[in-house]
Amino acid sequence: MKNEAQIRILLLQQYLCTLTDEEHAASVSDILQFWESHGIQAGRKSVYSDIQILIDQGVDVVCVKSTQNRYFVGSRLFELPELKLLVDAVESSHFITRKKSASLIRKLASLTSQEQAKQLNRPVYMEGTVKQDNEAIYYAVDMIHTAIQEKRRIAFQYIEYTAEKEKVLKHDGYRYEFSPYALIWSRDYYYAVGWSEKHGKLAQFRVDRMTAVELLVQEAIPAQDFDPAMYVHQVFGMFGADIRRITLLCENSTMRSVVDRFGEEVQTEIVDGAHFQTTVDVAPSPPFFAWVFTFGGKIRIMEPEEIAAKMREMAMWLQ
Template sequence: MARSNNQKLKLLYLYQILLDETDDTHSIGTQQIIDELDSRGISAERKSIYTDIKALTEYGADIIGEKKGRGYEYHIGNRPFELAELKLLVDAVQSSRFITRKKSKELIRKIEGLTSTYQAKELQGQVFVAQRIKTMNESIYYNIDMIHSAINSNKKIRFQYFNWSVDKKQELRHGGEYYSVSPWGVCWNDEWYYLIAFDDKTREIRHYRVDKMKKLTLTGEMREGKDSFESLDMAVYTKKRFGMYDGKEERVHLICKNDFAGVMIDRFGKDIPFSKVDEEHFEVTVNVAVSGLFFGWIIGLGDGVRISGPSEVVDKMKEVIKRLNEVYGI
């Protein structure tokens, strides 16, 4: 591009130089700015730099100038994201199992572009993506986007659903039959994204792991199940399900040692009432979907928590323990 044409981009290049090369601890002098612009085919004089920076400031850019010797040095002040906030975003991307390794690296590079080259190096120091357990389904991002489009347009979706086989291959469920559902929400639970939907076939609310969906498309049919979802609290729905496994919903009584108060609050929230049993124990009553994962959670808490009712749930717990005893020859 000819130098005369580049002059039209002078203000944009100047702002980008300040964004890339400066932050709270790194400034750039007028001559450095002139040199950077020259490397981009743009000629500039000191007086024009002052005028341009004033224009950018009037536009809303937070450019801080400090007099150094006979000239000024400049740096960007406030940015849309602080470094600490960007570090949180990088941590979230790294720890998210549903984001593939490839996409994690792409997203982190984009996050690095939101700060200076110096602070970007601090973000790079956090990156340990290679050893994290990640999903292998690259289409999840498009699936989530399409689900939101379906919700916004009040349309149903259809998709195939798969499980992983012992030889690490995708096996379509129900022989590859397409699921037809009305999407009503997406939730994040135990490091996975789940679609919450009204299923055409069962006429019930069901949930599906988004990363296990294949060939997801919108249909021209209007959504169903509005009445079911108007009375559904999504947060309560996910809280009742351990690992998002379905099971018969029961009102379960738990006797807990006092030291396990935090465990109960972390799982069920601060609103659940505690009833004192004795000096060392309290009781809580919670609504849960009784499943194998729920019993596994109880077992994992050792002697700190035990199910006291209802009797049929206690009996199921005993059956689980009996099977474990048989498996381990106890």
Template sequence: MDNTSEQKTENQEKKKIVRGPRLNQKLKIMYLMKILLEETDEDHDLTLNEIVEKLKAYNVTAERKSLYSDIENLRTFGLDIIGMQYGKTYHYKVASRQFQLVELKLLVDAVQSSRFITEKKSDELIAKLESYASKYEAKKLARQVNVNGRVKTMNERIYYSVDKIHEALNEESQIKFQYFTWTADKKMELKHGGAYYSVSPWALCWDDEKYYLVGYDNREYKIKHFRVDKMADVSVVYEEREGKEEFSKMQMSEYTNRLFGMFDGNLETVTLLCENHAANVIIDRFGTDIPLMKTDAEHFTVRVRVSVSKLFLSWIMAIPGVKIVAPERTVDMMKSEIKRLQEMYL
């Protein structure tokens, strides 16, 4: 390398060294906002001298007079900065934020306890939620919800699947995907030999801590639902959705209410004879609009429209003081199920 080239390289390096602090200085107000958001909250504040010292860590110099102006500009921008005088010293803090701490705690709890979200994604989402709090409040978010034995989904692709389903819903288009199940040796096995399902998506719903796609099966010509975490290789097919007439006849809330664990069965109007204490469970499941008809001082009857599956029968078995009394075919199904269970444990 000749002297001219060497001198040119040296000058470029010097420019880089000078440019760093200068660029930081131009970003002074941004670093000031960062410091206030991270270091202050309702219970923690900073003096101007403390702010000056913290800015130095970002290679930013600041005079008290310029900080007054910057703080006022941040207030105009929308940051809720409060200045308080203790003796001769002013203290500054961010008093309110986009999310209250109690709201962040609820969101963290929901993410942490959700089976739908993988462990890895839970950690990522909680870290992002912590960024909406000060460093002191973030410590309060790093807590463990009591979810002993909670099984998290293992399908990391589920977020991309949901994104594709939403895209199809917005575009009113069809989707195709593969569907899998778990084998006894804990391996994923594609159903139907890996053949693709062709479905017109109409809704996403949440039931029993799982995410479901509700759509119209283009081959079987009927409404079906699929576990989103068991869908693979989801893609949008830009063809007009089918099943519009079928979905116009139904309400999604009624559809999910009548299914137990999203298990299909014959749709029936079932009459239940219940002891009064069971009203709480019945109302929790079917809502306050359902009529409870008093039978005597200790009992009431209720008629529910449900898909009669083995899971529904198990749900009835688990509620003390609740008995199916009609229709007769559903009563017979319950008797057969009880007999089957008895034979299993004899």
């Protein structure tokens, strides 16, 4: 019967994709037994012809020739090392909840054989981070993406914490109206960057702290020469501050860290045998000062003087 032949081929593809790999090939007898367990009676010739149909349709069925030929699926959409990499990224992401992580990993595991999928069950230990518990964040991200693509505004409320660690709505539930330009992933958090009506300037909000996100009909305020890559490059840690041109005096041993932070295109010049100097455009915000502090004096702010003075003032807090 025609329908039975179609079902037989679909079952064969399912069997080969799910139960075979390089180390677990299936014989003709294995395939016949599998068909029989699903109520399909067929002969060896059907196995050969159906495998050829799958090959003709682009399925990479590999034949291991011997006294009893054995078959397995070779190349897949994702190779096992690629799936391991993706699973590690999902497992270690602060942004993705435990529930969603488990769901995504199950879906990724379905892209390989059952035996190889067992190798994807391996915990990744994260440093200093915990998983989110806000399932609604995925819908907020999707809505913001839609707003960016359709050039529309969004409205939302923003969450903060009291001294008792209770979640409350900032500014008594004020609804921000916002024209999103980009979603930026920084330090394992999503940030929406765009024009804030409340602040009257470019601003950024952490998406996991946004709630009651609503897509508005109003058109977004057009971005004025907004470059997401440059924005990330300049604004440390996504804390709001005006961009300033800052000159840093650095010991030679810090060059790798300077390149990591500002990119290989950063302009530097030699000062003496032990130091170099660089001038960068950054936001002089707490994360920037914290970055400078981590070098224990090996990187110093030279200009402008008011930024250097602010750094010295912050250092006084440690006394």
